[in-house]
Every structure is written in structure tokens, then in C-alpha cells.
Amino acid sequence: MRNLKERLDLCSINTATLGHREPLSRTIDRIASAGFGGIAPWRHEVEKANVAEIARQVKALDLTVTGYCRSTYLPAATHAQFVANVDESKAALRDAATLGARCFVMVVGGLPEGSRDLNGAREQVADGIAQLLETAREYGVPLALEPLHPMYAADRAVLNTLARALDICDALDPERSGFLGVAVDVYHCWWDPALQASISAAGLNDRILAYHVCDWLRETRDMLLDRGMMGDGVVDLAAVRENIERAGYEGLIEVEIFSKENWWRRDPDEVLCICSERLQTVC
Amino acid sequence: MRNLKERLDLCSINTATLGHREPLSRTIDRIASAGFGGIAPWRHEVEKANVAEIARQVKALDLTVTGYCRSTYLPAATHAQFVANVDESKAALRDAATLGARCFVMVVGGLPEGSRDLNGAREQVADGIAQLLETAREYGVPLALEPLHPMYAADRAVLNTLARALDICDALDPERSGFLGVAVDVYHCWWDPALQASISAAGLNDRILAYHVCDWLRETRDMLLDRGMMGDGVVDLAAVRENIERAGYEGLIEVEIFSKENWWRRDPDEVLCICSERLQTVC
Numbered sequence: 001m002r003n004l005k006e007r008l009d010l011c012s013i014n015t016a017t018l019g020h021r022e023p024l025s026r027t028i029d030r031i032a033s034a035g036f037g038g039i040a041p042w043r044h045e046v047e048k049a050n051v052a053e054i055a056r057q058v059k060a061l062d063l064t065v066t067g068y069c070r071s072t073y074l075p076a077a078t079h080a081q082f083v084a085n086v087d088e089s090k091a092a093l094r095d096a097a098t099l100g101a102r103c104f105v106m107v108v109g110g111l112p113e114g115s116r117d118l119n120g121a122r123e124q125v126a127d128g129i130a131q132l133l134e135t136a137r138e139y140g141v142p143l144a145l146e147p148l149h150p151m152y153a154a155d156r157a158v159l160n161t162l163a164r165a166l167d168i169c170d171a172l173d174p175e176r177s178g179f180l181g182v183a184v185d186v187y188h189c190w191w192d193p194a195l196q197a198s199i200s201a202a203g204l205n206d207r208i209l210a211y212h213v214c215d216w217l218r219e220t221r222d223m224l225l226d227r228g229m230m231g232d233g234v235v236d237l238a239a240v241r242e243n244i245e246r247a248g249y250e251g252l253i254e255v256e257i258f259s260k261e262n263w264w265r266r267d268p269d270e271v272l273c274i275c276s277e278r279l280q281t282v283c
Numbered sequence: 284m285r286n287l288k289e290r291l292d293l294c295s296i297n298t299a300t301l302g303h304r305e306p307l308s309r310t311i312d313r314i315a316s317a318g319f320g321g322i323a324p325w326r327h328e329v330e331k332a333n334v335a336e337i338a339r340q341v342k343a344l345d346l347t348v349t350g351y352c353r354s355t356y357l358p359a360a361t362h363a364q365f366v367a368n369v370d371e372s373k374a375a376l377r378d379a380a381t382l383g384a385r386c387f388v389m390v391v392g393g394l395p396e397g398s399r400d401l402n403g404a405r406e407q408v409a410d411g412i413a414q415l416l417e418t419a420r421e422y423g424v425p426l427a428l429e430p431l432h433p434m435y436a437a438d439r440a441v442l443n444t445l446a447r448a449l450d451i452c453d454a455l456d457p458e459r460s461g462f463l464g465v466a467v468d469v470y471h472c473w474w475d476p477a478l479q480a481s482i483s484a485a486g487l488n489d490r491i492l493a494y495h496v497c498d499w500l501r502e503t504r505d506m507l508l509d510r511g512m513m514g515d516g517v518v519d520l521a522a523v524r525e526n527i528e529r530a531g532y533e534g535l536i537e538v539e540i541f542s543k544e545n546w547w548r549r550d551p552d553e554v555l556c557i558c559s560e561r562l563q564t565v566c
Contacts, residue, residue: 111501116519122476151434153474154501154517164476191436193405193447218394218437223506234437236399 001242004253004280011279012038012066014212014256015045018271019264024049025057027268032061034272038252040067040210041099043092051095058099066254067144067183067210068092068101073109074128075121075158085109086128093132096141102251103144103209104136105183110155121158129180130172136179144183144209145169149191151223162189162198169207176205184244185212185256187227190235196243203247211244213237213283214257225260229274231282241283253283284525287536287563294562295321295349297495297539298328301554302547307332308340310551315344317555321535323350323493324382326375334378341382349537350427350466350493351375351384356392357411358404358441368392369411376415379424385534386427386492387419388466393438404441412463413455419462427466427492428452432474434506445472445481452490459488467527468495468539470510473518479526486530494527496520496566497540508543512557514565524566536566 004010013031015024022030024045031039039058046054046068058065072088089104096104108125111118129143136143145165148157159165165182173180182202189195202208215233220226230237241253255275257263263271287293296314298307305313307328314322322341329337329351341348355371372387379387391408394401412426419426428448431440442448448465456463465485472478485491498516503509513520524536538558540546546554 111517113501116517118474118517118519149433150474151432151503151506154499154503158474160474161476191401191433191441191443193444216437218396220434220437220506223434223503234394234399234401236401 001245004283006280008035008276008279009037010252011036012040012064012252012254013272013275014040014069014254015042016069017255017257017263017275018268020045021264022268024054028054028057028061028063030268030272032063034269034276036063038064038066038254040065040069040254040256042069043095046095046099051098055099064252065099065101066252067103067105068096068099070105070107071132073107075109075112075124077112077115082124082128086131089132090135093135093139093141097139101141103142103181103183105210106143106145107148108145108157108159110153110158118153118158125158126168126171129168133172133180137177142179142181142209144181146183146185147188149188161192161194162202163194166198166202166207169205178206181207181209183210183212184208186235186237186240187212187214187216190216190240199243199247203249206248208244208247208249209251210254211241211249211251212254212256214255222260225258227257227259229257229263230255230278237283253279255279284528287566289563291318291559291562292320293535294319295323295347295535295537296555296558297323297352297537298325299352300538300540300546300558301551303328304547305551307337311337311340311344311346313551313555315346317552317559321347321349321537323348323352323537323539325352326378329378329382334381338382347535348382348384349535350386350388351379351382353388353390354415356390358392358395358407360395360398365407365411369414372415373418376418376422376424380422384424386425386464386466388493389426389428390431391428391440391442393436393441401436401441408441409451409454412451416455416463420460425462425464425492427464429466429468430471432471444475444477445485446477449481449485449490452488461489464490464492466493466495467491469518469520469523470495470497470499473499473523482526482530486532489531491527491530491532493534493537494524494532495537495539497538505543508541510540510542512540512546513538513561520566536562538562
């Protein structure tokens with residue numbers, strides 16, 4: 001396993017970790033100044049800035065864009081809406097290419113409002129990914145399917161395990177083109193009894209496109225916005241990274257923390273400083 | 284699939300649904316008066332009453348005890364604590380026998396405080412179940428392993444899928460004695476892409492000991508105490524019961540709703556009335 005001591009060049013910050021409180025260009029500067037090697041920005045902040053300028057800034061600071069967050073949710077109550085959802089992600093893939101992103105993060109979406117058809121939503125997801133894969137190849141930006149924790153199955157993602165994400169990869173990209181893989185986020189996957197086996201399988205097929213860390217707090221107070229800083233929760237982060245790297249992952253370790261009541265209230269440079277320390281000691 | 288119309292004798296109420304606001308004997312009377320055929324009480328209410336008296340009352344009212352809730356959490360930081368945890372459940376199994384419970388519900392417990400050893404906790408769980416299985420045979424009360432939703436993996440149950448519960452059953456009770464099986468609760472399992480396959484597998488081995496219903500609210504506000512009334516959420520309840528019954532389940536359908544801000548604030552008879560209506564129309 002790689003030693004992260006004094007290797008912040010191997011570490012990336014997802015901008016959500018700072019709570020999206022400042023313009024993206026300021027956030028980029030903070031992350032670069034703190035010594036990190038990578039950044040993962042969100043569409044809503046890129047789309048209200050100038051994507052070409054953002055791309056220039058990121059390149060000038062020698063930051064790797066470890067992922068571009070994220071797809072428009074795919075499942076829809078009508079075909080027209082489904083098509084619109086796919087098209088929005090196609091447009092975002094163009095921006096991902098401009099940014100030089102290592103992957104486009106696919107959070108696939110939950111059940112359409114009012115629906116109880118989980119299998120139907122899962123079929124729409126596979127259809128949408130198949131369509132986006134064509135665009136991903138055109139722009140040269142891989143799609144990283146991110147299974148979300150099962151507690152988001154209703155409203156955010158009907159894709160909830162790494163094993164199922166890999167099934168989709170194998171079905172749609174049997175030739176292992178490099179344009180379809182997974183984003184492994186410990187917050188979503190830490191509980192999964194098949195985690196180690198799925199990571200190994202993903203590695204064998206070169207499917208691991210991103211690795212996200214934070215921690216699961218034993219007393220989680222909010223289902224969305226109470227993620228923990230690495231080391232403050234129950235996840236054996238060193239063990240997961242050991243599996244990930246044994247499986248062949250050589251990319252950056254990206255910190256992604258949603259934390260409305262704690263980390264998003266702190267000074268951004270303090271947050272980056274603590275991320276840096278924890279990455280080097282507990283990840 | 285059985286038609287539940289005017290068949291409340293096939294339906295049971297877990298006393299948690301009424302919020303544990305009244306003495307158990309009063310709750311038993313309400314549930315029987317409303318016409319339900321079964322009840323599932325909790326240890327904390329039985330243990331502060333007289334178990335023999337409760338058993339007499341339940342029998343006199345011809346109520347089936349669809350489950351006795353629940354085991355003491357098994358994983359512990361020390362061996363002495365682990366032994367104490369097992370012993371507490373052994374004592375509770377005696378009460379389950381007195382009550383004539385169809386099963387003893389096993390909520391296996393999360394990580395010991397301060398631990399990050401998920402595999403270790405899962406091993407302790409298998410050990411503890413093996414020990415309890417002996418006692419279960421002695422008392423003639425089957426153990427129903429209830430996998431909890433993965434969002435409870437840290438603090439309530441490291442057993443999170445039906446598939447893994449069945450693995451434990453097959454390992455510890457290959458002869459299918461009837462004393463080890465599963466409790467299927469839609470709240471915990473509805474998201475699982477392997478749900479249908481696991482239910483079929485469980486049925487083939489006569490492992491389905493209990494079936495619990497409520498609903499998953501699209502906008503869940505509390506991770507523990509915001510379960511929905513059947514029909515108010517996203518679960519296709521009719522489809523799940525069809526699978527359960529096709530797999531051979533002939534037991535009662537038990538309603539278990541934790542709902543601090545909604546159902547636990549309503550009049551108990553109103554809650555029972557709405558449970559009754561929803562059981563007959565959406566379950």
C-alpha cells in the first residue's frame with residue numbers, strides 16, 4: 001500500500017467537503033495552496049462559472065481533476081423526461097472533457113416521484129448508461145458508476161452495491177474499453193459483506209476509476225449531511241485502501257464530506273488542514 | 284396470494300407500532316378488540332409485567348404471538364460481555380416459550396463501542412447464534428435472524444442482507460431443524476436487488492419465520508423513528524408479499540412501525556384502524 005505521508009499529491013479534495021460556500025475559483029486556489037494534488041468539482045459551481053477558465057486555472061495549478069460531479073438522475077416518469085435527463089448528462093460530459101476530468105461521476109437517481117417500480121427504474125438506469133457510454137467514448141471521459149448507500153435507494157440512486165455496478169459494466173462494456181467503471185466511496189460501501197470481493201473483481205477488470213473517503217459516524221444525525229471526517233467514525237479506512245490498491249488502483253484518494261452542522265461551518269483552510277493530517281495518518 | 288380482505292386473523296401488530304405508551308395488557312386488549320389475529324410484544328414491556336399473566340391474557344384472547352422482540356445485541360469488546368449478552372438472550376428465550384412465540388427475533392447488534400472490526404463483529408454474531416440455537420431447541424422457540432437495513436450496520440446490526448442471514452442459517456443448521464430462520468422486514472430489505480432471489484431461497488429451505496410490513500417514506504426524516512404506514516411510501520408491498528407467499532410462507536403479516544413524530548402521536552385505536560384498512564388494501 002502506498003504511504004501517504006508527505007504525499008498530498010496523491011490526495012484530492014471534492015469541493016463539497018468545503019460546503020460550496022465560495023466561488024469555485026477561490027476553492028481551487030485554497031486546495032492547491034494546501035498542497036493537494038487533485039480536486040473534484042461539481043456541475044452547479046462549474047456551470048455558473050466559465051468552464052474554460054476553470055479548466056485553465058486547474059491546469060495552471062497542476063491539479064488532477066479526479067472526478068466531475070455528477071450525472072443528472074436518470075429514471076423518469078415519462079420518456080421525454082428520461083431523454084432530457086440523458087441529454088443533460090451528455091452536455092456535462094463535454095464540460096468534463098474540457099476540465100480533463102479522470103471520470104464523470106454517475107449518481108444514477110432514485111425512483112421517479114410517485115413510483116414504486118424499483119426494477120423499472122433500474123432498467124432505465126442501464127438504458128441511460130448505455131446511451132451515455134457512447135458520448136463518454138466520443139469525449140474521452142470515462143463514466144464512473146457510484147453505487148450509493150441503500151438508504152438513498154428511494155430518492156437518489158437505485159444502484160446500491162458495487163457488485164450490481166460491476167454487473168452493469170460487464171453487460172455494457174464487455175470489452176473493458178476503459179470508459180466504464182466504478183467510483184468506490186467508503187461511505188456508501190463500508191457495510192457491504194461483499195465489499196472486498198467486489199473490489200477485487202473490479203480491479204481484475206480495471207474498473208476502479210475513483211476512490212472516495214470520509215467516515216461513517218456511529219451516531220449519524222442526518223441521512224445526507226452528517227458524514228464524518230476520516231478517523232472520527234467506524235470505517236477501517238486503511239483496510240479498505242489496502243484492498244483497493246491491491247486490486248490495482250493507482251489513482252488519487254479523494255475526500256468527500258457532506259457535513260452541514262460541523263465541517264461546513266468551519267474555516268475552509270482549517271478543514272483542508274485536518275483532511276491533510278487525517279489522510280496521512282488514518283487513511 | 285392470500286386475500287387479506289376481512290382476514291385480520293392473518294394480521295399481527297408489533298406493539299412498537301403503538302409507541303409503547305401504555306401498559307402491555309392494555310395494548311393487548313386494544314389489538315384483540317380491533318380484530319387482529321396476532322401480536323408481537325417487546326421484552327422491555329413483558330419484563331416489567333408478569334410474563335405468565337401476559338401469556339394467559341394472550342391465549343385467552345386467541346392471539347398468535349408472531350414474534351418476541353428481541354435478542355440482546357451480541358458483539359462485545361470483551362469476552363465476558365459477549366457471554367453476558369448471550370445469557371440475556373437465553374433468559375429471554377424462556378419467556379418467549381412461555382408466551383408461545385412463533386419465533387424469537389434476533390437483531391444481532393452493531394460494532395462494539397470504539398471498534399472498527401466489522402468482520403470480527405460478524406464472527407461474534409455467528410458464534411452467539413450457534414450458542415443460542417441450542418437454547419432455542421431446548422425451549423422449542425425458533426430463532427428468526429432479522430437482517431437490518433445497512434444504515435444500522437454501525438450501531439444496531441452487522442447483519443444487513445437476507446442472503447447473509449441465510450448463509451448463517453445454512454452453516455449452523457444444515458439439517459433445517461426448523462429452529463433457525465429469518466424475519467423478512469420490508470423496511471430493511473426493500474432496496475436489495477437480491478431480495479426476490481433470497482426470498483425464494485429462504486422459502487425452499489423453510490426459513491421464513493416472520494414477515495414484517497410498514498413502508499419506506501421517500502423523505503425519511505429520522506434514521507430510526509420515521510417509518511411509514513403501508514401505502515404512504517415507495518415499497519411495492521403487494522409484490523413482496525406475493526414473493527413471500529409463493530416461497531411458501533403461511534404465517535401472519537406483522538405491522539411494525541416506528542414513527543415518533545406521526546403515528547406514535549395518534550390515538551392507538553386510530554392507528555390500529557388505519558393499519559387494518561391498509562393491510563386489506565395495499566399489503
